[in-house]
Amino acid sequence: MSTLEIKDLHVSIETEQGTKEILKGVSLTIRTGETHAIMGPNGSGKSTLASTIAGHPRYTVTSGSITLDGENVLEMSVDERARAGVFLAMQYPVEVPGVTMTNFLRTAKTAIDGEAPALRTWTKEVKAAMDQLRIDADFAQRNVNEGFSGGEKKRVEILQLELFKPKFAVLDETDSGLDVDALKVVSEGVNRAHATGNMGTMLITHYTRILRYIKPDFVHVFVDGKIVEEGGPELADRLEEEGYDRYVVGAGQAVAPASHA
Amino acid sequence: MTAEVTTEKARIGAPSIAGFTEEGEQLVAAKVDRHHSHGVQVMSSRAERLTSHDVADFAIPNGREEEWRFTPVREIANLLSDTATDGDVLSLSVEAPDGFVKPALRAGEAPRGATLVPADRAAVVASANTEEALHVQIPAEAELQEPVRVLVKGNGAGRRSNSHYVIEAGENSRAVVILEHEGAADHNGNVEVFVREGAQLTVVSVQLWEDDAKHLAQHDAEVAKDAVYKHIAVSLGGKIVRLNSNVRFSGEGAEAELLGLYFADAGQHLEHRSFVDHNVANCKSNVLYKGALQGKGAHTVWVGDVLIQKQAEGTDSYEKNQNLVLTDGCRADSVPNLEIETGLIEGAGHASATGRFDDEHLFYLMARGIPEDVARRLVVRGFLNEIIQQIKVPALEARLTEAVERELTAGNN
Numbered sequence: 001m002s003t004l005e006i007k008d009l010h011v012s013i014e015t016e017q018g019t020k021e022i023l024k025g026v027s028l029t030i031r032t033g034e035t036h037a038i039m040g041p042n043g044s045g046k047s048t049l050a051s052t053i054a055g056h057p058r059y060t061v062t063s064g065s066i067t068l069d070g071e072n073v074l075e076m077s078v079d080e081r082a083r084a085g086v087f088l089a090m091q092y093p094v095e096v097p098g099v100t101m102t103n104f105l106r107t108a109k110t111a112i113d114g115e116a117p118a119l120r121t122w123t124k125e126v127k128a129a130m131d132q133l134r135i136d137a138d139f140a141q142r143n144v145n146e147g148f149s150g151g152e153k154k155r156v157e158i159l160q161l162e163l164f165k166p167k168f169a170v171l172d173e174t175d176s177g178l179d180v181d182a183l184k185v186v187s188e189g190v191n192r193a194h195a196t197g198n199m200g201t202m203l204i205t206h207y208t209r210i211l212r213y214i215k216p217d218f219v220h221v222f223v224d225g226k227i228v229e230e231g232g233p234e235l236a237d238r239l240e241e242e243g244y245d246r247y248v249v250g251a252g253q254a255v256a257p258a259s260h261a
Numbered sequence: 262m263t264a265e266v267t268t269e270k271a272r273i274g275a276p277s278i279a280g281f282t283e284e285g286e287q288l289v290a291a292k293v294d295r296h297h298s299h300g301v302q303v304m305s306s307r308a309e310r311l312t313s314h315d316v317a318d319f320a321i322p323n324g325r326e327e328e329w330r331f332t333p334v335r336e337i338a339n340l341l342s343d344t345a346t347d348g349d350v351l352s353l354s355v356e357a358p359d360g361f362v363k364p365a366l367r368a369g370e371a372p373r374g375a376t377l378v379p380a381d382r383a384a385v386v387a388s389a390n391t392e393e394a395l396h397v398q399i400p401a402e403a404e405l406q407e408p409v410r411v412l413v414k415g416n417g418a419g420r421r422s423n424s425h426y427v428i429e430a431g432e433n434s435r436a437v438v439i440l441e442h443e444g445a446a447d448h449n450g451n452v453e454v455f456v457r458e459g460a461q462l463t464v465v466s467v468q469l470w471e472d473d474a475k476h477l478a479q480h481d482a483e484v485a486k487d488a489v490y491k492h493i494a495v496s497l498g499g500k501i502v503r504l505n506s507n508v509r510f511s512g513e514g515a516e517a518e519l520l521g522l523y524f525a526d527a528g529q530h531l532e533h534r535s536f537v538d539h540n541v542a543n544c545k546s547n548v549l550y551k552g553a554l555q556g557k558g559a560h561t562v563w564v565g566d567v568l569i570q571k572q573a574e575g576t577d578s579y580e581k582n583q584n585l586v587l588t589d590g591c592r593a594d595s596v597p598n599l600e601i602e603t604g605l606i607e608g609a610g611h612a613s614a615t616g617r618f619d620d621e622h623l624f625y626l627m628a629r630g631i632p633e634d635v636a637r638r639l640v641v642r643g644f645l646n647e648i649i650q651q652i653k654v655p656a657l658e659a660r661l662t663e664a665v666e667r668e669l670t671a672g673n674n
């Protein structure tokens with residue numbers, strides 16, 4: 001049983017207009033076995049939260065804390081966080097020149113586990129996971145994300161989720177850009193990883209669509225860098241009917257353009 | 262902004278660039294200053310370039326000449342002067358089966374000088390100051406299992422060395438010849454290659470010089486009917502390396518591949534120029550140079566000329582240069598030039614792309630638990646391996662892979 005605890009987190013970025021605060025005091029605790037949906041309009045800071053947990057250098061934590069079983073995550077480098085068990089499924093996975101998927105997956109697995117996986121079982125495991133996510137076998141020989149469609153990139157993110165077996169998965173708008181079939185395949189992957197009982201999930205999304213396939217235990221509504229309402233799965237149903245207008249008006253602020261969604 | 266990339270001339274066709282979604286030029290556009298000179302410069306045909314055995318025909322360049330404009334000419338003054346070799350500056354050894362090393366060739370003794378006619382000041386003074394040229398001849402029909410190795414060791418930085426090597430691959434022979442350069446010297450080295458009818462010859466020139474070595478070279482090959490020639494330039498060491506790899510044909514059905522890989526660190530100037538002269542019909546050529554750059558003042562240059570002459574109908578040619586910029590403060594110049602004098606060809610294309618390994622790539626790999634140094638190694642190794650695996654001499658491939666890793670480790674700061 002692990003706990004990822006975010007306390008009163010304030011995060012800013014440098015822009016041409018100066019420093020801009022994006023997260024304005026976020027507190028959230030996720031335990032193994034729980035699925036938390038973070039929902040909110042574009043520009044509310046959801047992706048900033050995801051990237052900050054993973055340690056993206058663009059984001060500066062000005063106050064607050066993130067701990068994993070009491071360990072200070074903010075003091076860890078990006079790779080240390082991953083090895084500690086934090087996984088970010090990215091919204092826009094980059095294409096990495098010169099590195100095949102096979103090589104990449106094995107190198108990452110070795111780094112995370114601290115030892116190279118046994119070649120035979122590893123190859124089988126990768127192949128089985130790829131089959132389940134309906135990723136063509138020839139992807140293994142292609143460079144990481146190179147020439148993959150948006151949907152293929154998302155599937156490959158979930159492939160990594162299943163293979164690396166993190167303690168906490170942060171899924172940053174994994175549903176965006178997916179058609180219904182791909183959404184189902186990807187959701188099944190997340191559910192399989194979750195069903196191991198060893199993972200907590202933070203599911204960041206703009207839309208309720210993915211929540212038909214992945215059932216959250218908790219729903220947090222995120223507006224203007226803060227959580228403005230929390231509840232159970234029923235909150236998602238209400239959002240589906242009412243949208244975010246109520247919160248945006250309630251917050252007394254116009255929704256910022258989608259520049260850091 | 263300190264990283265610079267230049268790419269000149271228009272691009273023909275749609276190159277597929279391994280590892281980059283977009284062409285590298287666009288990839289870096291947002292982050293990197295670029296200097297374009299489209300349409301400014303009037304290029305004369307490569308065919309009009311002066312070649313001569315007479316030193317008096319080449320003035321000492323001042324750096325403004327088209328073929329010298331990227332080169333730090335002031336730093337190579339010693340190599341451009343008409344100066345004799347400084348005694349024992351080089352230790353030369355040749356590993357080859359008995360009888361392959363023939364009596365040395367003096368100027369005018371065939372086949373020396375038949376194919377390699379100096380095309381610049383450095384090459385002309387190199388040959389003029391080489392009294393006796395090493396002559397390696399692979400007998401007709403011979404199929405070598407082991408490569409021929411020519412080991413060139415420089416015994417002192419700043420000391421002048423001139424050389425001219427002649428390599429002949431007899432009819433239908435199969436061989437690999439490796440030239441290995443180590444140590445330090447101001448080395449002016451010409452290599453003249455004859456690939457006789459039906460032969461298959463690979464020449465690998467490896468520059469593993471120490472940091473204070475300077476090396477200028479002209480490697481010319483003539484490829485006969487149905488012969489296959491592969492030239493691979495590997496430049497990792499040296500303060501300044503400038504290697505011209507040129508090829509022309511003497512019979513139809515011949516193929517030439519000019520490949521290169523280079524890795525420039527802080528303060529290093531690595532320049533590669535290739536020229537494929539399609540002077541005969543129905544020949545094929547492929548040029549691919551790949552380079553990595555890291556560190557302040559790392560400078561690489563690739564200039565690739567392909568000339569398809571009027572009579573060279575049925576030519577199939579392609580040339581490509583790709584650079585991977587690993588840090589700020591580097592400069593990669595890349596200039597593909599394609600001249601086509603006949604429309605009756607199979608294909609002709611050129612491409613150039615320079616991409617950055619940037620913070621987003623690094624973040625992606627590190628977010629999967631991979632430490633920074635491993636991440637860089639993974640990317641560079643993958644990028645350069647495409648050339649290394651063409652050598653097909655496992656021991657050398659392993660050594661070069663290690664040398665590339667050392668470059669990366671050295672650059673971790």
